[in-house]
Structures are given as structure tokens and as C-alpha cells.
Amino acid sequence: MSPAEQINLILQTAHPAAYRALSSFGRQIYLPKGVPLQAAQAANARWNATIGQCTDDQGEAMPLAMMAERISDVDPKEAFLYTPQGGRKDLRAAWREHILSEADSKEEAQETLLSLPVTCAGLTHGLSVAAELFIDKDTEVFLPTPRWGNYDLIFGIRAQGKIHSYNFMLPSSQGMQLNIVDLIAQIKGAIAEGAKKIFLVLNFPNNPTGYNPTLKEADELVAALSGLFEGPEEPTEKPMITILLDEAYHGMEWEDDCCRQSLFFRLSKLDREHFLICKVDGATKEMFFFGGRIGFLSFATSSAASEVLEEKAIACIRSSISALSSIGQALLYEALCAEDLLEQQEKNRTVVRERYQVLKRELSQTKLSYWPFNSAFFAVVNVAGDPEEVRHRLLERGVGVVSIPSAGALRISYSTVPADMLPEMVQILEDTIINGS
């Protein structure tokens, strides 16, 4: 039996649906017992001649002096040498605790199935690893629309999935609302048509809308997903549903009725006979560490199945980028261990929340049409006509925004605009979009 077949067999027993969810590549990939394993076995050898890095006669890192001087407060080992495949074990354990700290109770934390998070080079990397492991050409991939443009590269051009766009929100008598009914109907339609594998991407808080489900909506969504296989039209061969939860903007929920707990807790309770839940999160936004490139990919499954999925994810990373930024991991690990982490995060969030509140207030006093927003860094404003044309006109007046042609709208990223500059910006938006001046 090949090494890949060996771990596949474990997964087939421990979480059959997760095995079925694997792409052709996902089934083939495994971590060879090569240099990293042999180096780990020799970690305490008197003569460790296993690994292609350099250490001095005391076993310390040998950085160029000028580089070391610039980060003299960081142990050179933690910045200049390699970290283990999959990331530092202490960091991965600390991030797992960080996730579980959101549980409603100690019991919920204990009962929640959560793998050891695999460290990735940022959140995009977590998304692309999940895409590689679970998407084939015939996988039905459901992506929200409007969406971050990179989703089309990651899940479409790169992973070659069959893309279905579902509306993230739909108009109702109360204005735009989170779309649950239509999303479920679309997935049921795919099931009825004989879909074998479904890959659903949920992005909460959402980019570009800046919307996060309320508690009520979160419960409704998970209940609706749970009911996908119920009812009289129950199909004979049920497909497998992989849900990828993209939580890049997690922790940036600005309203009290937002579901602040990661949706992962609710999703992880879905029947494992049909579902595999993947969570992508990380330090980029949540820890304001945009340049650090540290994200995580986690799975909701048993420890036996987790070990296999972790190995496959790590092998995927080894074959695409090998090791991760050491200093990024070191700084994040220290932050997670700091007693005042929450205070420091909150200090930054207060700045962004104030910008959110000012923008919301100012928009409400205009004739602009905009989508509901309560989270993350964004608001979406509708325009009549070509958004690209409006964007260029705004640029001429000193306002840089992003056009969303598919939605006939503009994305306003308020996280980079001082609160006291927002009123004038909104005035220019109104002048340009409504008055056409």
C-alpha cells in the first residue's frame, strides 16, 4: 500500500465523508518521510547533519549581522532559522486555544471537534490549500456574489471547480437581506441534478459588503444547511458537502446583534455523515498583521481524521512554499501569550469602529443607496451607470474606492480613512453619484 493509500484508509474509517470530499490531488498527496522527519528525529543528536541550514558552533542562527541588528530584540533562531512543516507546534496549539476561547462554555469548548490548525502563509493560502484538497473539475463550487475578486482565481482558474454564484444578499421588503432561502434552493437544485461533491464558501464577515449575519440569521442558516437532506425528495445517493468558512475579518463585528462567535461552532455540529467543515482564519486582519502572512486552516473532525487532513494540508504547503515566515510566527505566538492581547486588539478596533459609526451616520443623511453593513472594513454603495466610470470620476476628486461592476456598486474601505475625513468624503460620494457633479 502506498503512503497516500495508508492515510486515505484511516480517513475512510474515521470520517468517510471527508475522504469522499477529497479531490484527486487531495487523495494523492501525503507527506513523504523525508528530510523534515529525519531532521526531527535527529533534533537532539550530538552531530545533527540532517538539514540544509547554517548554525554556528553553538548551534545558534548565523544571520548576516546587518539583518540581525535590525531585529535585535528577537531571538535570531526565531527569525532566521526554519520552523517545522505546518508551522510552530506551540503557535498552532495557541491558535487552537484562541479559537476555542469563543465557546459559550467550557463544555462547548471541550465538545467542539477542532483539528490542530495548520499554519499557512496568510489566509489566501488557507483558501487555496483547501481548494486544492477538495475541488476537482466536477465539484460544484458555490461562491457568494459580489465577492472578493481573488475567489475567481483561487476556486475557478486555479482549482477549476464548476462555479455557481449565489447572491450574498437579496432585496426584500426590508431592503437587502442575507440570502438563505435562495442559497439553499440552489444547493438543493444541484443535489437534485446529481451533484457528487459540493463545496460551499461562506465568508463572514463578508468582503465586499461588510455584512455579518445576526444571531438569528446564523441560526437560520445552519438550520437550513442541516435540513438540506431532509424532506420527501431525499436523494438516494447523497452528495458530500464541504463548507469552507472564510473568517478573514473575524473579530470586526461592530453591532451588538451580530453573531460574534465564529460560525464554526454552529457548523461543526452538522452531521459528519454529509458535511466536512473547514475554517480559514489568521493574524492578517484579526491581529492587524497584514505583512506577517500567517493564516490557519482547521477542520471540524475527530482527532484520527484530523491527523490525516493535517498531513495532507501540510504536504500541500510543503510542495507549494515549504516553510513559513519564522518571525511572523514568533510575533504572533508572543501576542497570543500576552495577557493584554484583548486590550491591544480592542484599542485598534475602537479606531475602526469609530470610522464605521461615522460613515454609517453620514451615509444615512444622504440620498445614497447602500447595502446594510455592520462589520469588517467595508460598505457598498450603489451607483447608476458604469461603476468604473464613477470610480474614475471619484479619483479625480481625491476619493479612491473599488468598483464592483457585477453589483453596479462601489466598495468603500473605511478602515484606512480617518474618522474626521469621512464626512467630506461622503459629501463627495453623494455629489458625484447622486448629483453627477
Added chain:
Amino acid sequence: MSPAEQINLILQTAHPAAYRALSSFGRQIYLPKGVPLQAAQAANARWNATIGQCTDDQGEAMPLAMMAERISDVDPKEAFLYTPQGGRKDLRAAWREHILSEADSKEEAQETLLSLPVTCAGLTHGLSVAAELFIDKDTEVFLPTPRWGNYDLIFGIRAQGKIHSYNFMLPSSQGMQLNIVDLIAQIKGAIAEGAKKIFLVLNFPNNPTGYNPTLKEADELVAALSGLFEGPEEPTEKPMITILLDEAYHGMEWEDDCCRQSLFFRLSKLDREHFLICKVDGATKEMFFFGGRIGFLSFATSSAASEVLEEKAIACIRSSISALSSIGQALLYEALCAEDLLEQQEKNRTVVRERYQVLKRELSQTKLSYWPFNSAFFAVVNVAGDPEEVRHRLLERGVGVVSIPSAGALRISYSTVPADMLPEMVQILEDTIINGS
């Protein structure tokens, strides 16, 4: 015409062979004019509300205080905010100069076709991006053997190429010698059998053998490659040959007869009607920055063709990891600008060279059978019997090495062993391997 077709058309005109070399994915990938482009256009807008990161009211980075304190000598912007897709332009330009500084003359530097290097998250990433851009299932991929185990994941399982293993060295009357004749014969064989695309990986200095071609061998190899399409058996439809030069250990050539200049200069002179040359290099080993994760992928072609290949490589990176480590780029850029860079590198290289010299001397005084080595961090020692079994016996005696079952040998990485500990290590190797004690 789609955006991908537009840039493909440019490439078809500017370097037709490079267009033919592209994989199916490589033909489809392009960089959408999305957030990064719109953000770049708004860089100087008074209200820049384009990008999903956070800046304070002065436009500065907003790191968590505890992270910023640890690297207080680095401008927070350069560590905590995003860098442009493809990497910092100043860094890319500086790395290009760094490569060209090896030219034999000012004229050679000016005449050498070299794209702006695309920054990657380490050298593995450069290899995997090249593999994605140029390898399909029917691409004939020539990999040296023995080789770094990750090559099989990158070029085989990930890229799904048709792998041909060529012997890096072959026995001769003078012992093991660089294999040129047999490699060329294998490629000619593939051409004769109607191969459409050939992808040849050259790894100099080589891992695991620690061998780098001499000047004479470098000239012979390039002449032999150049002659691939000559002779009476000239095929009617000539395949396209992509050469990927993996120079992870460049700069670590310890003997005066080694070809110290990057082979890229010689390879870039090959006929562009048949060849596309890619170069992967970076800071990992060359700048002793193992944890920094900064590598580069460059192409030998005209500026028009380079722009297309750079865009495709950057799109590939955007869809796999998006941005790169900011602080890694910042530290490397500073190092490249430092006047004493060469001295600082040489200081470290002197330590490794001394270990090389001691190991070489000690090995020569044993009965051990080992491969010629003159570069990088490695030596390969032959064993009778199962290398895994010998490795475990060595581990019990405190010596950690890496087994190479395919070559019946062990890889000794001397870069992490103090020079004064090497004689005893070699003694244990001899005792264990020769005397079986």
C-alpha cells in the same frame, strides 16, 4: 478577447516558444484589474478607501503595540502593512542588479536578457510557480537523481508532469562524474519519440550531492544543450524546452575550479526559438535567511515577453498566497543596499567553507566511499545495505544524517556541524558504515 488571451497574444509575438511552453493553467492565468490595481491608482488620493488594511489617522501602520515593540528598529509600515503583488519594486530591482553583478563585463550585463525578478515566498514557491506555469500532464519533466525529495511532490504529484529521472552523476574511470552525455541522449530520445514539451530541471550547486559543475563542465553542458536540435536526425516539429535553473545554494561554491558565475548567463544565450530559461534563487541560503521566505523567479527573455510572464507568475502567486512577508522583503532590501554585504556574506561562508575543508580532509583519510563534492552544504557517502537501517544505527551513536535509499547512500549536511566536531563524526561514520560496529 479575454484578458488572458490579450497577454497571450503579446507573448506569442514576443517569444513564441515561451507561449508554447505554457501549461493549460499558464495560458488561462492573468492578473485581474481588481483591488491591487485600483489601490495602486488611488495611492495618492486624499481619501484612499480602496484596500482592506488598517492605517491610523496619519496613514501609518497600526500594529498591536507588543508586536511593534519587538521590532522597534523597523518602520512599522515595512513590517505590518501589505507590499505590492509580486513584491516590492525596489527589492525586485535590487535583486536584478544582484544577479547581473555576476556578469563578466558591463557589456555582458547589458546584453543579458533578464526579466524583473518576481518575488516568491521562498525558493520552493519559485519552483512550484514555474511548475504550474509550464507543466501539464503530457510535459516530459527531467529531474536529476538523486534529488531533493520535495521535487517529486512539486513536479510529480502537484504538477502531474511525466517524470524522467536522469542521473546527476555517473561512474567513470575517474570516479563519479557530472552526467552530460546521458542526459542529452535521454532528452534526444524524448524528442525522437515526439515529445511536445520538455521541462528540464538543473540544480546547481546540487542537493544532495553538494556538487557544482566546473567551468569546463558548465561550457560542455550548455554546448550540448545548444546542439540538441542539430544533426542529421533533426526532427520536423521541434519541441519546446523549458530549463528551470534551481540555484538555492548559489554562492556556496568552495573550490576555485567551480563555475561560480550563475549558469543563467550561459543558458540565457541559448536560442530563444527553442528554449525558455527560468531562474529560481533567493535569500534563503544565499543570505542565510532561512526563516525569511524570500525567493525569486526570473526569466531570460525580452522585456515585452517578460512583462507577460511576470504577470502570469504574479497572478499565480496572488491566487495561491496573495502577499509576501513584508519584513522579510524589508530586511533583504536593506541587505542588498548595504556596502558591506559581500564582507558579511563572506564571513559566514568562511565558517561553512572551513567545515567543508575539514570534512573533505577527514573523509579522504577513511575507507568510506563518497561522491565528489565541492559546493553547497552536503556530501554523499555510499553505504552497503539499507541506508535507513544505517541511518538509525548512526542516530543511536549521536549522528543525524539523511538517508537516500534511491542512491544507497547518506547525505551529510556539514553546514550545521562545528568544524572541530567533524573528525569524530567521520570516525563514527567509518566505524558504522565500514566496520559495521
